[in-house]
Amino acid sequence: MRKVGVLLLNMGGPDSLEAVQPFLYNLFSDHDIIAIPRLIQKPVAWIISHVRAKKTMTYYRYMGGKSPQKEQTLEQAQKLQEVLGDGFLVKVGMRYWHPFIEEALQEMESYPLSGLILLPMYPQYSRTTTGSSFNEFDRVFPKSQMSFLPVVKIQHYYDHPLYIQAMVENIKENLPNWQDYFFLFSAHSLPISVIKKGDPYQFQTERTVQLIMQHFPGVNYALAYQSKVGPVKWLQPETEKVLEDVIKRGVKKVAVIPVSFVNEHSETLYELDYQYGNMARSLGVEDYVRIPTLRTHPTFVRCLADLVLSHALQHQLIGN
Numbered sequence: 001m002r003k004v005g006v007l008l009l010n011m012g013g014p015d016s017l018e019a020v021q022p023f024l025y026n027l028f029s030d031h032d033i034i035a036i037p038r039l040i041q042k043p044v045a046w047i048i049s050h051v052r053a054k055k056t057m058t059y060y061r062y063m064g065g066k067s068p069q070k071e072q073t074l075e076q077a078q079k080l081q082e083v084l085g086d087g088f089l090v091k092v093g094m095r096y097w098h099p100f101i102e103e104a105l106q107e108m109e110s111y112p113l114s115g116l117i118l119l120p121m122y123p124q125y126s127r128t129t130t131g132s133s134f135n136e137f138d139r140v141f142p143k144s145q146m147s148f149l150p151v152v153k154i155q156h157y158y159d160h161p162l163y164i165q166a167m168v169e170n171i172k173e174n175l176p177n178w179q180d181y182f183f184l185f186s187a188h189s190l191p192i193s194v195i196k197k198g199d200p201y202q203f204q205t206e207r208t209v210q211l212i213m214q215h216f217p218g219v220n221y222a223l224a225y226q227s228k229v230g231p232v233k234w235l236q237p238e239t240e241k242v243l244e245d246v247i248k249r250g251v252k253k254v255a256v257i258p259v260s261f262v263n264e265h266s267e268t269l270y271e272l273d274y275q276y277g278n279m280a281r282s283l284g285v286e287d288y289v290r291i292p293t294l295r296t297h298p299t300f301v302r303c304l305a306d307l308v309l310s311h312a313l314q315h316q317l318i319g320n
């Protein structure tokens with residue numbers, strides 16, 4: 001029986017301190033994430049990656065020498081495989097570190113497949129993340145032995161009822177007294193120039209937050225952006241600044257909720273937990289809770305399975 005291939009797309013993170021500079025080189029070489037003139041993109045990427053590696057290594061040193069992103073994405077793939085069953089083959093393809101998209105496709109080649117579904121681990125679409133992974137797929141797929149297969153690209157699921165439900169359940173499970181907290185949603189920032197060119201990321205992120213907040217009447221909240229890199233203008237306000245402001249205004253209990261991430265990595269474990277957590281405590285916060293990312297939350301896995309099944313049916317990769 002032919003299976004439906006499912007490729008989970010994610011960024012990838014360094015799996016050792018030695019991998020930090022080459023990981024950064026791959027990231028800064030990507031014209032979709034940072035638009036340096038093409039002719040000089042690679043030499044400039046080489047320079048920036050060497051300069052930035054020092055700072056970035058402190059994050060990963062703190063995290064035990066690597067990012068947990070690969071293990072956690074593989075766990076998500078395994079859970080999704082269990083829910084979808086034998087008719088599907090779920091693999092992981094990363095953009096900037098192993099297992100690369102090309103490596104995932106090589107693994108899939110040995111199975112008889114009826115089609116391929118690309119499922120980004122980014123609920124909100126940005127051309128710098130999902131768009132970049134799709135572009136990389138489009139470059140390597142024609143060279144694979146499966147290039148004749150139909151391909152379905154899932155663009156986003158920022159407003160999918162099961163994604164919203166998973167976020168709501170996850171907050172309530174980790175914060176039984178949620179009524180007492182200020183909610184600070186933190187999303188990865190993006191350069192304003194990217195938004196101005198029509199990227200839907202900011203709109204989709206705002207909508208996700210709105211939909212979640214319908215389940216928390218009376219709670220005060222803000223959406224802010226973290227992890228900007230380099231000198232250009234990025235989305236405002238910054239998570240760190242909002243956190244400082246609300247604590248200085250007298251808020252005693254803060255729950256920080258990562259919104260554009262579905263697993264843990266440097267931006268959650270180092271920035272949110274360590275850097276901002278220390279700052280919040282030094283400013284006298286009574287309770288600083290960081291809500292964990294969804295990872296293999298059962299409702300999130302159901303959301304992923306629903307996305308796969310509905311697209312497989314709609315595009316006739318499976319019969320109804």
Ligand SMILES: C=CC1=C(C)c2cc3[nH]c(cc4nc(cc5[nH]c(cc1n2)c(C)c5CCC(=O)O)C(CCC(=O)O)=C4C)c(C)c3C=C
Nearest residue numbers: 012013033034056067069126128129188229260265266267
């Ligand atoms: C240079 C520009 C960058 C853009 C634009 C950008 C967008 C963007 N990134 C994520 C998610 C993640 N980024 C992560 C690390 C990371 N990102 C950049 C740069 C840009 N990201 C760098 C240089 C790094 C490396 C760390 C550092 O030096 O700061 C990660 C963590 C990876 C891991 O630890 O496993 C994630 C996740 C999103 C969602 C996004 C746009 C919406």
Ligand SMILES: [Fe+2]
Nearest residue numbers: 153154155311
């Ligand atoms: Fe779709």
Ligand SMILES: [Fe+2]
Nearest residue numbers: 188227229267
């Ligand atoms: Fe990033």
